[in-house]
Amino acid sequence: MNRVKLKGQSARAKSAFLQGLVDTEGKIVVIVGISKNSGKTTLLNWLTDKLKDYQVGVLTTGRDGEEVDLVENTPKPKVKLYPNTLFCCRTREIDKHSPFLTIVEKLPYKASGETLWLVKTDSTVEVEITGPPTVSTQIEIAKRMAEYGVDLVLIDGSIDRKAVSTSSMVGSLVVVGGPSFGNLTEIEREFKRIYNLSKIPVIDESVSTFQINDLANIALLSRDTEKRYEFEFRTLLGHEKQLAKQLNELDFEDSMLYIPTSIMERSLLTLRSNTTNFDNLPLLTKHPFNLYLSDASLSKLLNQKKLFALNSFNVSAFAVNSFDPQGNHLDSEILREQLRRTLSVPVIDVFEAQLPN
Amino acid sequence: MNHLIFFEKSSAKLLNISEIIDLIRPVSELGRRYKHSLKPYLPGQEAELRSEYSRIKILLDKIQSDKSFIASLTASIAKIDNIRYSLTKAIADEALELQDIYEVKHFVFYSEKVRSILVEKGLTKITNLPDFSNLFSYLDPERQNIPLFHISGKYSKLLHELKSDYSQLNLKLESLAGKNLERAKEGLNLKGGGDQIVVSRNNKALIDKLSDSKWFTLSSENFANLTFILKKSEEELRLEKEKSDLKASIEEEELRVRSEISKKISVRAQELIDTHSLIANLDFLIAKTIFAIETKGIIPNVIEKSGANQELFSIVKGVNIPVKRQLKIKNIEYQPIDICIRKNINLITGANMAGKSTTLKTIGQLFYLLAFGAPLPCSEASLPLVDFIFLSNDTESTNRMDLSSFASELISIDRAIKNKGYGLFLIDEFARGTNPQEGEAFAKATIERFINKNALVISSTHFTAPTLIKEAGHFRIKGLSENSYETLKETLHPQSNLNNSGLQIRLQELHKYMDYRIEEVENSTVPPKAALMIAEILGVEKEILQKVKEYIESNGNK
DSSP states (O other), X not given: OOOOOOOSSTHHHHHHHHHHHHTOGGGEEEEEESSTTXXXXXXXXXXXXXXXXXXXXXEESSEESOSBOTTTOOBOXXXXXXTTXXXXXXXXXXXXXXXXXXXXXXXXXXXXXXXXXXXXXXXXXXXXXXXXXXXXXXXXXXHHHHHTXXXXXXXXXXXXXXXXXXXXXXXXXXXXXXXXXXXXXHHHHHHHHHHHHHTSOBOOTTSOHHHHHTOOSOEEEETTTOOEEEOSOSXXXXXXXXXXXXXXXXXXXXXXXXXXXXXXXXXXXXXXXXXXXXXXSOEEESOGGGEEOOHHHHHHHHHTXXXXXXXXXXXXXXXXXXXXXXXXXXXXXXXXXXXXXXXXXXXXXXTXXXXXX | OOSTTBSSTHHHHHTTXXXXXXXXXXXXXXXXXXXXXXXXXXXXXXXXXXXXXXXXXXXXXXXXXXXXXXXXXXXXXXXXXXXXXXXXXXXXXXXXXXXXXXXXXXXXXXXXXXXXXXXXXXXXXXXXXXXXXXXXXXXXXXOOOSSOBXXXXXXXXXXXXXXXXXXXXXXXXXXXXXXXXXHHHHHHTOBSOOSEEEEETTOHHHHHHHHHOSSEEEEEEOSSEEEEEEOOOHXXXXXXXXXHHHHHHHHXXXXXXXXXXXXXXXXHHHHHHHHHHHHHHHHHHHHHHHHHHHTTOBOOEEEOOOOTTSOOEEEEEEOOHHHHHHHHHTTOOOOOEEEXXXXXXXXXXXXXXXXXXXXXXXXXXXXXXXHTTOOBSSSEEEEEOOSEEEEOOTTTSSOOTTSOHHHHHHHHHHHHHHSOSOEEEEEESTTTTSOHHHHHHXXXXXXXXXXXXXXXXXXXXXXSGGGGOTTEEEEEEEEOOHHHHHHHHHHTOTTSTTXXXXXXXXXXXXXXXXXXEXXXXXXXXXXXXXXXXXXXXXXXXXXXHHHHHHHHHHHHHO
């Protein structure tokens, strides 16, 4: 088995992070940005370069490597792929690089009406990659890549409650952010929020997750007897008072409230102020990305050990990029050092270099 | 399997044709398209239809003795795509793109797999695919025996050398860049860092060091940071130029090779195009064979149109698949139908709920399946081909809002009678939508119009007058016997447990005692009058039933 080695003392943390990626359970890692132009492609290129000794599969959930951003008309880096990399692209990309590619498979999926191909690089190429729009097909292609024997699949994805990052097939996330999201405080707060979400404990095995996954509506679940009371509404938004009224009529001791859809801060406040003993009722969310809560609310629920999730996710690193195409750049050193002080997972800056102290 | 065989499109819906043909499932896109574009067999094409059925019979016999091969056969067929576009380009002497050649290789790979199974199982009689093994070998020069494709160096020594040089050059460049970076980092005593370094404006020491170094150059700056990039050495710049020239040479040679491969493909292109139809037909044939297994279907005896008083068609244990499936859900046993028709005009009578409409529909479904060479869900059948199938119905036939149900039915049947060709007319209780006296006259007169017509008519009716037509055959569905009726009445007696049961249970009980068998009777036999009996069993309000009885009795006494 190859080991990832980077030379130099400061590189050891990066080596450990890269080794962690290669050892990811399920072989699927999703790179997510907290905003547009956060630097995902730059990180992807850095990763493919550092993982040259491994066979990597590269996939995106839209388009990546196009010359300019189609929305903001800003220049974008091409995706650089080394020999023996599997990737997914449109027909026109094969036409551009045909001497240096092997076609592995014509995929049964399309993106914007165009056929998608699974292709292997025979030589180093700089390409535009394209992926299918739905999570299930993205995961299907990632699984196919794994079946073809790749050591790791890197997916350029997004952070959203309906995105590939929520799939239980994903081993870990690398979260990328920079000033295109906001100022340093805002980036720090968002990274912390994501980190806290990743720490929401998964419901223990005594509760049958299989049965809960079948529930479409909000439900009160008994922990001991697996009894459940299903309410008549699926979303919390607009039903807070109705739910509170019904909860007040029920005995919810030793139960938890399962909410399969989004939980907003305001909904939670309304529910709390209208339900007797609400703080004693644990909440169960389908996925942490369904939570849109303030830091304080989230921390409180976590500290009280009253928040659980059916599915969880793992953040293997945060990556930062001080550049902003709109000109709101941040001091690169302050950005990474501030985040390193407050976050307990690696913070990567691919453009970092230091002089000895 | 289009609906052109029907005189009116709506008949397909009334006969639940979709539910039946959905059970015939080709696995490839080619097969699915073939199924939907297929034209029906018409009178005069009996020999072709028999030949199609004999192919199904061969496959059916083979599967019954050895079904192990069918999964791998269908799995290979499912992988075969339509590549006509690429082949047309090859025929037009165009250089195929990499993906076009991949598609040809993929097609040939799976076509060869299918062919080898057919050869191994002695099934070349059903489909004899061309041998493309030489073409596959040509498209698989590295003998990997997989459908992946790239322009192998084996096609051209020059291409092989150029690509090899290109790879070496890439490695050399990467190595040079790596060494260059390492030297720079050592020289500057840098920790970390790649060929692009972003430095905070506040880090004066690093900025000075990078600015003064011979290895890095400032590429951009903003109010927060400065970006330095590693300078390329003279050697790197020279090699990059060499790489760019080499790339152009590779592209040129690759185009030449693709043109050569395209020429080779063009030689077999027409055969490959023809193979599409063979694969599509085979896929459909397998789907029909699997349909036969799943529905316990049989290969019918295809007969020519016969003369008067000879057997025109016969069905033994004919099954209406949609009805059987519905009854299965309700746990009710399905009774198949037997019928032997010797006259051009035939009347079916029987009590309400006895299955007259279902019988007509079953006949229609079987004639439809026959027209597409599909096995029939029955245990024996001798059927002729027809030019069209007409199913009368008083609600949907003309689809015109400005016509009453009777008018709509009348116009529809009038049009159908005038249609050319040998038609199967399934007429379900014609003229039931008008007053009984006139309706009976219309029903008789309309049936009589078929006496000298080149048509096969099966008509259900409650009227007596049509049954008096001497040229017509008369069949009756046995329905409820007096004994069964008494038993049912007992079962649904006020004191019995079932008395207050819902319609579902009453229907189940009715089905249990109803005899759906068809018997041939004398022409003059009066159609049974069992509406009151059925209404009673279905639990219609007693007051109404009493009034009906009184009315019938008083009318009978008049």
